[in-house]
Amino acid sequence: xxxxxxxxxxxxxxxxxxxxxxxxxxxxxxxxxxxxxxxxxxxxxxxxxxxxxxxxxxxxxxxxxxxxxxxxxxxxxxxxxxxxxxxxxxxxxxxxxxxxxxxxxxxxxxxxxxxxxxxxxxxxxxxxxxxxxxxxxxxxxxxxxxxxxxxxxxxxxxxxxxxxxxxxxxxxxxxxxxxxxxxxxxxxxxxxxxxxxxxxxxxxxxxxxxxxxxxxxxxxxxxxxxxxxxxxxxxxxxxxxxxxxxxxxxxxxxxxxxxxxxxxxxxxxxxxxxxxxxxxxxxxxxxxxxxxxxxxxxxxxxxxxxxxxxxxxxxxxxxxxxxxxxxxx
Amino acid sequence: xxxxxxxxxxxxxxxxxxxxxxxxxxxxxxxxxxxxxxxxxxxxxxxxxxxxxxxxxxxxxxxxxxxxxxxxxxxxxxxxxxxxxxxxxxxxxxxxxxxxxxxxxxxxxxxxxxxxxxxxxxxxxxxxxxxxxxxxxxxxxxxxxxxxxxxxxxxxxxxxxxxxxxxxxxxxxxxxxxxxxxxxxxxxxxxxxxxxxxxxxxxxxxxxxxxxxxxxxxxxxxxxxxxxxxxxxxxxxxxxxxxxxxxxxxxxxxxxxxxxxxxxxxxxxxxxxxxxxxxxxxxxxxxxxxxxxxxxxxxxxxxxxxxxxxxxxxxxxxxxxxxxxxxxxxxxxxxxxxxxxxxxxxxxxxxxxxxxxxxxxxxxxxxxxxxxxxxxxxxxxxxxxxxxxxxxxxxxxxxxxxxxxxxxxx
Numbered sequence: 001x002x003x004x005x006x007x008x009x010x011x012x013x014x015x016x017x018x019x020x021x022x023x024x025x026x027x028x029x030x031x032x033x034x035x036x037x038x039x040x041x042x043x044x045x046x047x048x049x050x051x052x053x054x055x056x057x058x059x060x061x062x063x064x065x066x067x068x069x070x071x072x073x074x075x076x077x078x079x080x081x082x083x084x085x086x087x088x089x090x091x092x093x094x095x096x097x098x099x100x101x102x103x104x105x106x107x108x109x110x111x112x113x114x115x116x117x118x119x120x121x122x123x124x125x126x127x128x129x130x131x132x133x134x135x136x137x138x139x140x141x142x143x144x145x146x147x148x149x150x151x152x153x154x155x156x157x158x159x160x161x162x163x164x165x166x167x168x169x170x171x172x173x174x175x176x177x178x179x180x181x182x183x184x185x186x187x188x189x190x191x192x193x194x195x196x197x198x199x200x201x202x203x204x205x206x207x208x209x210x211x212x213x214x215x216x217x218x219x220x221x222x223x224x225x226x227x228x229x230x231x232x233x234x235x236x237x238x239x240x241x242x243x244x245x246x247x248x249x250x251x252x253x254x255x256x257x258x259x260x261x262x263x264x265x266x267x268x269x270x271x272x273x274x275x276x277x278x279x280x281x282x283x284x285x286x287x288x289x290x291x292x293x294x295x296x297x298x299x300x301x302x303x304x305x306x307x308x309x310x311x312x313x314x315x316x317x318x319x320x321x322x323x324x325x326x327x328x329x
Numbered sequence: 330x331x332x333x334x335x336x337x338x339x340x341x342x343x344x345x346x347x348x349x350x351x352x353x354x355x356x357x358x359x360x361x362x363x364x365x366x367x368x369x370x371x372x373x374x375x376x377x378x379x380x381x382x383x384x385x386x387x388x389x390x391x392x393x394x395x396x397x398x399x400x401x402x403x404x405x406x407x408x409x410x411x412x413x414x415x416x417x418x419x420x421x422x423x424x425x426x427x428x429x430x431x432x433x434x435x436x437x438x439x440x441x442x443x444x445x446x447x448x449x450x451x452x453x454x455x456x457x458x459x460x461x462x463x464x465x466x467x468x469x470x471x472x473x474x475x476x477x478x479x480x481x482x483x484x485x486x487x488x489x490x491x492x493x494x495x496x497x498x499x500x501x502x503x504x505x506x507x508x509x510x511x512x513x514x515x516x517x518x519x520x521x522x523x524x525x526x527x528x529x530x531x532x533x534x535x536x537x538x539x540x541x542x543x544x545x546x547x548x549x550x551x552x553x554x555x556x557x558x559x560x561x562x563x564x565x566x567x568x569x570x571x572x573x574x575x576x577x578x579x580x581x582x583x584x585x586x587x588x589x590x591x592x593x594x595x596x597x598x599x600x601x602x603x604x605x606x607x608x609x610x611x612x613x614x615x616x617x618x619x620x621x622x623x624x625x626x627x628x629x630x631x632x633x634x635x636x637x638x639x640x641x642x643x644x645x646x647x648x649x650x651x652x653x654x655x656x657x658x659x660x661x662x663x664x665x666x667x668x669x670x671x672x673x674x675x676x677x678x679x680x681x682x683x684x685x686x687x688x689x690x691x692x693x694x695x696x697x698x699x700x701x702x703x704x705x706x707x708x709x710x711x712x713x714x715x716x717x718x719x720x721x722x723x724x725x726x727x728x729x730x731x732x733x734x735x736x737x738x739x
Contacts, residue, residue: 063558064557067552071547074553076428077425079394086402087358090386091357091410094357094385123392124394128395
């Protein structure tokens with residue numbers, strides 16, 4: 001088995017690896033999730049089966065008679081990607097035992113968006129993790145139900161305007177904070193949980209591989225901008241993926257057997273807090289937060305900054321990292 | 330013709346008979362969630378697993394929705410799969426029933442038929458499976474624990490037949506069958522294993538134009554359960570309909586082949602006719618009620634009344650021609666429905682039978698009795714009353730009430 005340092009995830013190696021998520025899919029220009037999937041499939045280590053919840057990535061990649069999947073792929077419904085993985089895992093186990101399949105091991109990747117994970121899919125996910133099925137669950141988080149037309153989900157951040165949490169004259173978009181889904185998964189006492197962003201692509205690839213290498217369930221929460229739903233420039237999706245980390249609104253970390261560790265891209269901002277950017281820089285380039293820059297609702301940006309800082313502080317504590325004071329950095 | 334194999338007699342209730350049949354059928358994956366009156370099935374099966382009596386991966390899921398999802402996913406990965414449910418559990422699976430049949434996954438599911446809320450009721454009626462009438466599953470309703478055992482074994486052969494590839498429900502009446510002990514003749518493990526055989530896979534053309542087995546196989550990638558827009562969706566559904574039609578023959582063939590080794594046959598597998606050939610009055614029903622009706626038919630025949638029974642065993646696909654042919658000489662027919670179709674013109678079985686008879690040369694008088702909801706007992710006296718009503722219709726040449734409620738206080 002290769003060790004972590006031997007995993008071939010240099011830009012050159014990645015470029016030379018064949019795509020398993022193929023071009024020709026019908027995702028929008030600048031689609032974060034499509035980029036995420038293409039990257040994820042570059043980290044695959046051997047025979048792999050992918051199962052996909054209903055959502056953007058399922059719809060754009062499987063329009064019959066075409067497919068973007070060069071691996072066996074299964075979609076059944078919206079709320080059950082983890083249950084699909086459970087069934088595939090059970091079948092592979094027994095078929096191997098009965099010698100009806102020859103593969104020594106087959107990796108299983110379950111893909112779902114924020115709606116299919118935070119909301120309707122959390123029961124199946126929690127159940128599958130509790131039962132200890134061996135699969136990697138990848139949540140591509142574009143922070144709303146983008147496939148059905150930008151409706152709010154449990155992953156939509158405070159203040160975001162969606163079609164079911166619209167910014168009106170009285171209500172400034174979504175009134176609730178984002179559910180801490182990855183922490184909820186850590187609380188399942190599972191072997192591997194991590195967050196990732198496509199800007200830090202090598203970090204993402206390594207985490208995919210780590211998730212596949214562990215025995216039992218692994219959960220990867222990947223930041224995935226949606227220009228359509230975020231009202232952002234399609235050319236800026238990767239830049240936004242960077243800003244989210246730089247503002248610490250989406251910090252990168254991993255939890256191995258429950259032990260939190262800050263990932264290198266985010267560690268920078270713990271060690272050099274002056275590099276940490278204000279969330280306003282992230283918010284102002286997205287149309288979904290436009291109303292927060294009007295006098296009536298501008299207090300909300302302060303609230304977002306406050307909660308971001310609080311959650312960041314709490315994360316650093318969990319990771320055992322002391323945040324250096326700005327002056328001494 | 331194989332000769333009838335040696336059999337053992339076990340005292341089993343309907344649920345235990347089902348679990349025993351699933352155990353003998355070399356099932357690879359069972360994913361299930363408990364619900365009364367199905368619980369005994371998953372309890373017994375998990376005991377088999379715990380004691381190493383069966384080589385099956387048992388997944389005790391967190392809901393019925395995930396149970397059927399896991400069965401579907403395991404099935405398309407290449408495993409033989411089985412589950413069981415009832416009532417609210419089946420309703421929670423509802424979405425996945427359509428996905429399973431649409432993915433052409435030959436999952437077998439036993440349903441211990443039970444009423445649906447509200448008010449909450451755990452006892453037997455057919456409201457649960459009738460609601461799934463159009464979900465694309467084959468539906469077989471059994472009369473007793475023996476037939477429950479035999480039908481589960483047959484179901485794998487029907488579902489996995491490459492001309493069919495559809496999931497199958499075997500429905501047994503909650504408590505009446507699920508919890509009642511009977512003598513059940515069981516085949517040897519080997520005989521069942523030989524009968525069900527190993528699962529075969531059809532070949533399909535994948536996106537690269539390669540011929541590959543119809544399953545998730547890392548060596549031969551296929552995309553399963555894709556999105557099909559208006560330009561393709563209709564064709565998928567049409568193929569499912571064709572598979573249902575194919576099932577009519579396959580069910581009969583399997584019934585015949587099974588009879589050859591077991592000595593037991595259930596009519597032609599589709600309908601089970603009892604003294605209908607020369608009957609003037611006949612009852613049409615499903616499931617365990619047929620046992621009561623048969624006893625009444627025997628009594629009436631002894632009294633010189635030309636009474637008969639047509640038990641529809643396979644409700645989906647509906648054997649329309651067999652129903653019409655079997656009832657062709659009957660003058661008055663009563664259809665018994667153990668579920669309601671609120672606001673409809675009688676119960677679902679009545680709809681189907683009356684509709685089938687529209688094309689018959691001779692139309693019998695036909696009436697509907699809604700009965701036994703929520704486990705309400707149906708006595709031989711009540712069944713006798715139905716036959717008396719039919720005789721009255723023949724005498725007066727008049728149907729006074731098209732739809733009646735049997736054994737209801739009002």
